[in-house]
Amino acid sequence: MAIKIENLDYIYMPGSPFEKKALDNINLQIDDGEFVGLIGHTGSGKSTLVQHLNGLLKPHSGNVIINGYSTDTKGEELKRLRCDVGLVFQYPEHQLFEETVYKDIAFGPQNLGLSKEEIDVRVRDAARCVGLPEDVLDKSPFDLSGGQKRRVAIAGVISMRPNVLVLDEPTAGLDPAGREAILSQIKSIYDEGNMTVILVSHSMEDVARLVKRLIVMNEGKVFADGTVEEVFSRGAELRNIGLNVPQVNILFDELVSRGMDINSNVYTVEAAKRELLAYFEKVKEGKENA
Amino acid sequence: MLKDITLGQYFPIESFLHKLDPRTKILIFILDIVIIFMAQTAVSYAVLIGFTFLLMLISRVPVKMYIKGLKPILYIIIFTAILNLFLTDGRDLPVFGYSIGITVEGAIVAVKMAVRLVLLIIASSALTYTTSPMALTDGIEKLLKPLSRIGFPSHELAMMMSIAIKFVPTLIEETDKIIKAQKARGASFDTGSIFKRAKALIPMLVPLFISAFRRADDLAIAMESRCYTGGDGRTRLREIKFTRTDLIGALAFLVIFAGVIAIDIVF
Numbered sequence: 419m420a421i422k423i424e425n426l427d428y429i430y431m432p433g434s435p436f437e438k439k440a441l442d443n444i445n446l447q448i449d450d451g452e453f454v455g456l457i458g459h460t461g462s463g464k465s466t467l468v469q470h471l472n473g474l475l476k477p478h479s480g481n482v483i484i485n486g487y488s489t490d491t492k493g494e495e496l497k498r499l500r501c502d503v504g505l506v507f508q509y510p511e512h513q514l515f516e517e518t519v520y521k522d523i524a525f526g527p528q529n530l531g532l533s534k535e536e537i538d539v540r541v542r543d544a545a546r547c548v549g550l551p552e553d554v555l556d557k558s559p560f561d562l563s564g565g566q567k568r569r570v571a572i573a574g575v576i577s578m579r580p581n582v583l584v585l586d587e588p589t590a591g592l593d594p595a596g597r598e599a600i601l602s603q604i605k606s607i608y609d610e611g612n613m614t615v616i617l618v619s620h621s622m623e624d625v626a627r628l629v630k631r632l633i634v635m636n637e638g639k640v641f642a643d644g645t646v647e648e649v650f651s652r653g654a655e656l657r658n659i660g661l662n663v664p665q666v667n668i669l670f671d672e673l674v675s676r677g678m679d680i681n682s683n684v685y686t687v688e689a690a691k692r693e694l695l696a697y698f699e700k701v702k703e704g705k706e707n708a
Numbered sequence: 709m710l711k712d713i714t715l716g717q718y719f720p721i722e723s724f725l726h727k728l729d730p731r732t733k734i735l736i737f738i739l740d741i742v743i744i745f746m747a748q749t750a751v752s753y754a755v756l757i758g759f760t761f762l763l764m765l766i767s768r769v770p771v772k773m774y775i776k777g778l779k780p781i782l783y784i785i786i787f788t789a790i791l792n793l794f795l796t797d798g799r800d801l802p803v804f805g806y807s808i809g810i811t812v813e814g815a816i817v818a819v820k821m822a823v824r825l826v827l828l829i830i831a832s833s834a835l836t837y838t839t840s841p842m843a844l845t846d847g848i849e850k851l852l853k854p855l856s857r858i859g860f861p862s863h864e865l866a867m868m869m870s871i872a873i874k875f876v877p878t879l880i881e882e883t884d885k886i887i888k889a890q891k892a893r894g895a896s897f898d899t900g901s902i903f904k905r906a907k908a909l910i911p912m913l914v915p916l917f918i919s920a921f922r923r924a925d926d927l928a929i930a931m932e933s934r935c936y937t938g939g940d941g942r943t944r945l946r947e948i949k950f951t952r953t954d955l956i957g958a959l960a961f962l963v964i965f966a967g968v969i970a971i972d973i974v975f
């Protein structure tokens with residue numbers, strides 16, 4: 419299930435005074451089972467790019483090829499594409515509409531024309547995936563808390579069992595606890611399934627902790643593409659386009675510049691803890707030896 | 709697709725029409741409608757068509773925009789023309805020697821109605837292209853002000869209108885987003901029988917209504933927390949003023965309209 423994007427251009431409202439080039443010659447390849455973070459400033463084109471992945475937007479020039487098929491199709495083939503690539507929009511809880519959580523999660527599988535038994539299996543499985551307890555399924559989605567609503571909406575996409583799961587800012591507007599919960603759920607979904615996950619975010623902390631590969635967008639172009647370490651090692655360039663490296667990395671850079679003998683390529687709190695403990699251990703040993 | 713709606717869109721450039729007081733423009737527009745429906749003879753129609761071309765010219769808005777505004781109404785125009793063509797009583801009008809139920813009177817009425825509708829749409833487009841929604845509602849509020857003495861809520865009405873107009877683009881954007889999100893879940897809005905399509909609208913309408921109510925609630929709280937209590941004692945950042953330009957413009961239009969009435973009486 420490889421995603422291949424070739425020379426992709428997309429223009430908003432072509433021919434009008436409001437014309438704007440949203441994507442400019444994008445070339446990307448994302449392989450099966452990758453966990454990719456897509457970061458960029460507001461208006462950098464990241465949301466436009468992900469809408470190309472399931473054919474909601476069609477390229478003005480260039481190609482988007484999912485698993486060998488172009489997204490520029492219609493009818494049944496387009497339906498299969500939508501089923502292959504699950505897209506969770508920003509604030510997905512705003513799209514809930516059914517009377518019960520169960521029915522809402524079942525909406526996607528129903529559109530795929532699955533049997534009742536299969537739908538039931540998928541709904542319960544998707545609910546478990548996002549950590550929704552069984553008794554919530556019969557409640558109205560509008561009685562739930564913000565974080566739970568969002569889980570229901572994400573479950574609504576997971577229940578279609580896509581091969582690629584794209585999440586556009588899944589933690590926007592949640593409190594720290596809700597954010598933490600959603601992110602760890604996404605991590606466990608990635609760990610258990612054979613899904614490719616693409617996480618769109620502007621939180622450096624979130625992506626640094628979760629993803630393996632990072633794609634940075636700026637003004638409709640791919641600005642950087644590589645492992646988390648590779649991308650964040652270009653801190654100065656990232657700052658130039660209005661982005662930043664994770665805060666813990668800023669702290670470590672500062673510590674190194676003040677003469678502490680530690681490795682500054684640290685991007686998560688977990689790694690920072692290990693690095694600091696090892697450092698203090700070393701210092702203690704040094705004192706004992708002296 | 710949804711973003712292509714142009715009717716009621718403001719076109720921010722500078723022209724004589726843009727500079728006119730919104731009240732002048734609204735009154736001229738109302739007068740124009742009355743005259744369009746009063747005009748009887750071919751000559752007066754010719755004058756009105758000329759007047760409409762003049763409007764398009766001095767608004768400096770590209771003609772393309774006017775044509776775009778006419779497109780959605782095209783079917784209504786064709787529909788009414790066909791109805792008039794066949795359903796008006798009168799002398800039989802044979803087509804290529806065959807009688808197919810069209811009458812001479814019907815043909816005249818059909819053409820007349822089509823011309824009237826086109827002129828109406830162009831005039832209303834000229835009004836909205838050259839007047840920002842805010843100016844438009846301000847103008848309506850000022851025009852209705854005398855009625856507030858007898859308890860007519862002119863300020864509230866204007867406020868409701870400007871809020872409604874302001875939220876149109878927001879709601880269009882929202883609808884677009886919801887449609888996309890449901891499509892991503894395999895929903896299809898353009899296949900199946902009419903009944904099936906109507907049912908397919910539910911996943912779009914429910915979230916749209918919920919978000920509209922939520923927005924209305926938020927807006928009400930935001931307005932109240934800034935001590936909004938209605939129109940009494942409220943001042944404006946930008947007062948609209950009736951200037952010499954308005955006087956000249958209004959007089960010029962009145963002369964044209966008087967001409968049309970005179971032509972109708974003379975012929």
